Amino acid sequence: MERRRQFLTGAAGLAGLSVAGCTNIFESDESDTGRDRTPTVAATVAENRGRQVYIPTHRDEMAMKGMAGAGDYRVGLMYTYPHQFWIVTGSETERVPFRDDDTVHLMTVVFDEATSTVLPIGAGVSVEIERDGDLVVEKSPWPMISQSMGFHYGDNFALPGDGTYDVTVSLSSMNVRRFGEFGGTFEERAETTFEMEYSDSERNDLEIRQFENRQGDPGAVSMMDMGMMPLSRVPAPSDLPGRVVGEGASGDATFVVSAVEEPPFVEGEDSYLLVSPRTPYNRVPLPMMALSATLESEAGTTFEGQLSAGIEPTAGYHYGAAVDGISSGDELTITVDSPPQTSRHEGYETAFLDMDAVGLTLE
């Protein structure tokens, strides 16, 4: 996995890390890079955006506030300016504006350190913020995807001023199937507490970069390199386990299908149908979907049923099912029963909602 081995200052990672690569986030000749600290840009949306992945109006730098272990998990904590985002139920989105008194968009990234895998677990995350022992706020942040960060948990928080905050991140046991090296892991609830320094001035030093010319155009900004944290992306097709037998698209998501024979990570199964939906451009996984599939061979229907979410280090987050065999020429239909229920940041909120079935003749 792509991972930049950059030393993070401070044992608890408390230094405000200016995110490396931030000045080169977007391969273009845009000249509107600036340090515009007016957060009003955060409330705007690109006028001409279509129902596909598009380039957002702007992107903010992030302040890395620490990394720590919590049971089997590793957790990174960071913030940026308050953000609008969209929550999803079914195929409907609801725009969530930030409030006047919100000070930060606080994010946690949960990952496995040994395999550099960001874990899009099912949303049992809770954040409790205390100051001098008094509760400031407790929330279960939304599981969400953004172009810069990929999958993370986030929400806007109103921190009452500069100071030191104790931020406790709690994680539940994982509810997706774990294969391979992940077998038997992430079975316990865990938590960790970060001592987080916050100041308005530190936040206001975060760079905001606007994309005035290309906002709304199909495309995506590249992912931010987060130092010692892995990027939240699934493998390139050629790196998936098994034999890639097809690739399709729906709702601007890319569906890569691999046939894994005698999968080393699923005991006692002959063939494993691996479906790996991801965002275009950045290969961000699309968790919390309900998928089902029909596989037809010359002999008739060989599989019909649900695809279950699973995670394995070489495959990443995916959906799959054990099947009786996968052959060239088989007809595969993947039905999206519900699209990814993750909340969306700008650039992703119109995509991955209207998702027609994906029909493939397997190679």
Add this chain to the structure above:
Amino acid sequence: MHDDHPSAANGSADADGAPQTPGAADADRCPHPGEQDEPDRAAEPGADAGADGRAADEHPPERRPTDQRGVSRRAFGKAAVAIGGATALSACLDRFGHGAVPSGVEDPGTLPDGQHVWDEFLGLDDHDNRLSPRHHVVLLLDLTSEGVPSTEDRETVETALRSLERAYEWSSDGLLFTIGYAPRYFERFDADPDGVALPEPEPMAPFEDIEPDRPDAVLHLASDRPDVVMEAEEALFGEVDAANGRGMDATFEGVFARPDLDDTTVRRTGFVGEGLPADHTDVDGVPEDAPVDEESPLFMNFKSGFEKTQATESFVTIESGGFAGGTTQHLSKIRLNLQQWYEQDNRDQRVGKMFCPVHAEEDRVEGPGHNLGTDSGMDDACTEDVGESAREHGLVGHSQKMAADAREDDSPLMIRRDFDSTDDGHAGLHFLSVQQSIADFVETREAMNGTDLTDSSGVGQRLNNGILQYFSVQRRGNYLLPPRALRALPPADP
């Protein structure tokens, strides 16, 4: 602050000239925390300090809801039950008067065998749903002595409780109460309670981290009258001599240690009923401008406790063994985090998450849902195949899970008697339920987790999974509520 507004403070009508209305508001004569009595509905916060200095002058300054200048009537009321104590009670009575409370029975032996038999003594709403008493105090109690309780202590406790039954009518207008016992109590006998499985509380969800409550006993006082629950508490601990004008024949003094009034772990207070949550949004955990409906009985702005979503009392009554006629009680202390609920979710999402996505699609719920009548409106579209519904909608409703998976013989498994709270200055819920066995509670809570749905759909462990995203459980406790005849420090094997 606003001492120049005496008319608002003393007035018998609000600023709009509306007369004081009798009825429910009258019952809340000495208001619960956060509650504003009718005449001052329009008074500005902080409008009243100097206007009614009488109570403040006549009582010692400590633990008084009125002891600071600038404290409005509303703030006064907000403080009363939550602060508790004899001084708060007397200030409350001085200020608002003590309307007639119906007296209890001469012979407590005529009351129902089960302490939990409340249903026929509760008020009804327009649809004949039972209305929980509006004000509640729950005390977690420890015995002062070690070992097996003495006969003398047992008689003292029984006499004290009978005094309450003689003082107040067994009803929402008077006082309803129960006393229960935790697993720790029965350790004194080196035996489990006869015929009752009473486990120590455990976390009930993969994301839960609870402190188990391990007192000896739990006392639940409930009434539509805040002054009644306060007075009963004071009388039981000998802080006032009389309850409803009748002298106490015994008190808990010397048997149970009195819980510290400031310790919200062992002294929990709350309220449920129309108007109360709407008046309490000035606490953490709920946006101050949250559009909590005046008709909503709970902070989440929807009705619960529909007649058909509650088990019957006979269903939850223990049928055999030494404690036949009793029941079990689960009590959890829950923190509500409703900022997302009110400021991020939209109405359809709230309706879908509380009830069922079909309810949102078809606009089945008006306001808090009184239009649904006596049940939550779960039909085949909601409950026939919850797994398929979750896959299709990416969402599963709270009521949907309850109706589909937490039933036996077409009955819910328990009776909810929960209530909201502003303890700790934070919106909360004291989830109190009675059921034949703790296993019935566990089964209900497991249905609420919807774990099987998270495995097979886009529903998360908390996201779009009923209302699980919006609260965190802090503490849990399991208790046995013996039948009335055995309620006073019972042996394990009666």
